[in-house]
Amino acid sequence: MKVVAGIDIGGTKTKIGLVDKDGNNLVQTDFYTREYFDLNAYLLHIVNTIKELHTQLPIPGYTLVGIGIGAPNASSRRGTIEHAPNLVWKGIVPFLDELKKLIDLPAKIMNDASAAALGEMLFGHAKEMKDFIVVTLGTGFGSGIVANGQLIEGFDGFAGELGHTDLTLGDGRLTGLGIKGGLEAYVSSTGLKRTILYMLCKYMDDSKFRSFSYDDLHGEDIMKAAEEGDPIALKAFEYTGRILGFALANFTAFTQPEAFFLMGGLANSGSWIFEPTKKYLEKHLLEIYKGKVKVLPSGMIGKNAAILGAAALIWEDFKK
Amino acid sequence: MKVVAGIDIGGTKTKIGLVDKDGNNLVQTDFYTREYFDLNAYLLHIVNTIKELHTQLPIPGYTLVGIGIGAPNASSRRGTIEHAPNLVWKGIVPFLDELKKLIDLPAKIMNDASAAALGEMLFGHAKEMKDFIVVTLGTGFGSGIVANGQLIEGFDGFAGELGHTDLTLGDGRLTGLGIKGGLEAYVSSTGLKRTILYMLCKYMDDSKFRSFSYDDLHGEDIMKAAEEGDPIALKAFEYTGRILGFALANFTAFTQPEAFFLMGGLANSGSWIFEPTKKYLEKHLLEIYKGKVKVLPSGMIGKNAAILGAAALIWEDFKK
Numbered sequence: 001m002k003v004v005a006g007i008d009i010g011g012t013k014t015k016i017g018l019v020d021k022d023g024n025n026l027v028q029t030d031f032y033t034r035e036y037f038d039l040n041a042y043l044l045h046i047v048n049t050i051k052e053l054h055t056q057l058p059i060p061g062y063t064l065v066g067i068g069i070g071a072p073n074a075s076s077r078r079g080t081i082e083h084a085p086n087l088v089w090k091g092i093v094p095f096l097d098e099l100k101k102l103i104d105l106p107a108k109i110m111n112d113a114s115a116a117a118l119g120e121m122l123f124g125h126a127k128e129m130k131d132f133i134v135v136t137l138g139t140g141f142g143s144g145i146v147a148n149g150q151l152i153e154g155f156d157g158f159a160g161e162l163g164h165t166d167l168t169l170g171d172g173r174l175t176g177l178g179i180k181g182g183l184e185a186y187v188s189s190t191g192l193k194r195t196i197l198y199m200l201c202k203y204m205d206d207s208k209f210r211s212f213s214y215d216d217l218h219g220e221d222i223m224k225a226a227e228e229g230d231p232i233a234l235k236a237f238e239y240t241g242r243i244l245g246f247a248l249a250n251f252t253a254f255t256q257p258e259a260f261f262l263m264g265g266l267a268n269s270g271s272w273i274f275e276p277t278k279k280y281l282e283k284h285l286l287e288i289y290k291g292k293v294k295v296l297p298s299g300m301i302g303k304n305a306a307i308l309g310a311a312a313l314i315w316e317d318f319k320k
Numbered sequence: 321m322k323v324v325a326g327i328d329i330g331g332t333k334t335k336i337g338l339v340d341k342d343g344n345n346l347v348q349t350d351f352y353t354r355e356y357f358d359l360n361a362y363l364l365h366i367v368n369t370i371k372e373l374h375t376q377l378p379i380p381g382y383t384l385v386g387i388g389i390g391a392p393n394a395s396s397r398r399g400t401i402e403h404a405p406n407l408v409w410k411g412i413v414p415f416l417d418e419l420k421k422l423i424d425l426p427a428k429i430m431n432d433a434s435a436a437a438l439g440e441m442l443f444g445h446a447k448e449m450k451d452f453i454v455v456t457l458g459t460g461f462g463s464g465i466v467a468n469g470q471l472i473e474g475f476d477g478f479a480g481e482l483g484h485t486d487l488t489l490g491d492g493r494l495t496g497l498g499i500k501g502g503l504e505a506y507v508s509s510t511g512l513k514r515t516i517l518y519m520l521c522k523y524m525d526d527s528k529f530r531s532f533s534y535d536d537l538h539g540e541d542i543m544k545a546a547e548e549g550d551p552i553a554l555k556a557f558e559y560t561g562r563i564l565g566f567a568l569a570n571f572t573a574f575t576q577p578e579a580f581f582l583m584g585g586l587a588n589s590g591s592w593i594f595e596p597t598k599k600y601l602e603k604h605l606l607e608i609y610k611g612k613v614k615v616l617p618s619g620m621i622g623k624n625a626a627i628l629g630a631a632a633l634i635w636e637d638f639k640k
Contacts (some may be wrong), residue, residue: 073608083607131475145574147479152467154576155451158608159467161573167489169566170604177606246489253481254465254574256474284490286497287403288393288478 003062005050006311009071011086018053019311023123025304027053037088047102066106068313070115070306077157079109108313112306114160117144118151118316119309120261124299133257137266141184147255186243189265193217195236207232223269241276249284252293263298263305323382325370326631329391331406338373339631343443345624347373357408367422386426388633390435390626397477399429428633432626434480437464438471438636439629440581444619453577457586461504467575506563509585513537515556527552543589561596569604572613583618583625
């Protein structure tokens with residue numbers, strides 16, 4: 001029996017799990033990424049953690065056959081992490097080369113949202129699909145694109161940064177990367193909070209959020225307020241879905257996916273975000289696309305999508 | 321020796337050529353598409369024309385091995401032409417099925433700009449590339465996307481309609497299809513003419529175009545005026561390149577192409593369109609993409625790109 005190590009490198013935590021061919025995350029642990037300013041110390045800790053997890057497997061006899069890694073700003077083609085704003089290692093980090101000095105196993109690295117798309121294809125709701133896009137709506141807006149049954153990697157491995165496309169000709173909200181009008185400034189957990197402020201500014205409706213500071217706003221509260229009929233929360237979801245639906249209509253004109261899968265904090269708001277998104281997507285689609293594009297919850301919700309996606313990088317090769 | 325029939329179906333003319341494996345268009349003819357309101361009469365004329373061209377080959381001994389067709393609103397997956405606004409056959413036309421009743425040869429149909437991208441890969445400047453996008457800037461804005469060395473076709477064959485993406489959140493110029501803010505309303509031969517009017521409205525500079533009606537505006541005149549230093553023509557090219565550069569930066573975040581190839585009337589304006597496009601593309605690219613994306617003239621300029629692209633649909637299979 002084979003098992004693959006899936007590693008999710010986040011700005012705060014690094015999560016590691018051992019994943020079997022059916023997408024079961026058999027054992028798992030995590031640690032704080034920021035405790036390892038030195039890359040080699042970090043990689044050594046990863047290798048030791050994998051070995052330790054391997055001894056903790058509930059059944060013995062699994063062979064570790066590879067390591068898949070999802071990380072922000074990772075180039076799949078070059079095995080690097082480059083200029084990742086939320087990570088402590090700066091510049092161009094030759095991640096895979098350094099890792100392979102410490103452990104002799106097949107290893108791959110990829111943008112975390114692209115890894116999530118592979119996870120959706122191998123273990124989620126896209127098993128029968130050849131053309132789909134996974135959108136991760138957390139603090140930011142990530143995306144992984146599959147077309148012709150293959151992940152789109154891009155010329156040097158940085159394809160799928162749809163959260164940084166701009167729908168406002170450079171005249172909108174600033175993103176964390178300083179992009180004016182970037183989609184993730186509108187459509188993400190952070191974007192939704194910003195939109196609450198925008199609606200409080202634009203309209204004079206009563207709202208529980210008039211007594212909240214920006215720092216006190218949380219996605220779950222906004223969903224709860226929408227359920228209670230808070231007009232500002234309702235307007236914020238409608239606006240967010242309008243922008244997302246509009247963006248998905250543009251994306252459809254690119255690779256014409258069969259479905260968009262949404263995951264992450266904002267996607268967990270369920271119909272509050274799905275309904276306006278579907279409505280405005282359909283409204284803005286070209287005639288040849290109308291009625292053909294699905295917007296679905298990811299099949300990875302409730303699972304550890306990031307670890308499974310990372311493991312999928314390796315499992316994909318064994319399934320070919 | 322093998323030869324492939326390449327057919328370019330346009331609203332005005334249908335062009336047919338016989339193309340060898342090196343992309344030489346050996347014989348060619350054309351006729352008016354609109355003379356054939358009846359699809360079967362049209363298809364019969366096509367088949368007879370191919371047979372006639374085959375007898376006219378300069379050297380005998382070529383075997384006709386297939387028919388490739390480029391057409392607006394063609395679905396490669398379904399072999400249909402669907403709701404094409406500029407063609408006389410309305411609704412969903414089962415083009416390939418009907419054609420195959422008349423001639424027993426491999427046949428494929430595809431969106432004309434996607435066919436152009438295959439032509440660029442087989443016979444043009446993208447022979448060594450796996451990730452690139454061809455943009456056709458004529459009356460409209462067409463696009464063909466290659467990623468991972470494959471043409472992106474989309475779930476049911478309608479991928480690559482980038483001219484209908486919208487950068488203005490639905491608040492811009494109307495396209496011919498009624499899309500507000502659609503890119504082709506700005507970046508195309510028609511878009512450039514519209515921008516001349518916009519600049520004449522916005523600024524009070526002297527310009528030869530103050531005495532021109534919209535109907536009298538032509539792309540070549542606008543280029544000539546730019547060369548003479550006409551301030552309105554200069555502003556119009558700068559504006560068009562700004563929008564195109566901005567759009568290409570967005571597209572880069574999608575599939576991260578190595579290069580964009582421009583062809584068609586507006587692309588023939590050379591540095592007047594290429595220079596501002598490159599400048600604004602570079603300005604708007606995410607950090608991870610900067611300095612890595614080329615904007616190049618198509619290698620099909622001066623050749624019959626549409627016929628060669630159509631023929632490439634069949635030649636691609638023989639080259640695998």
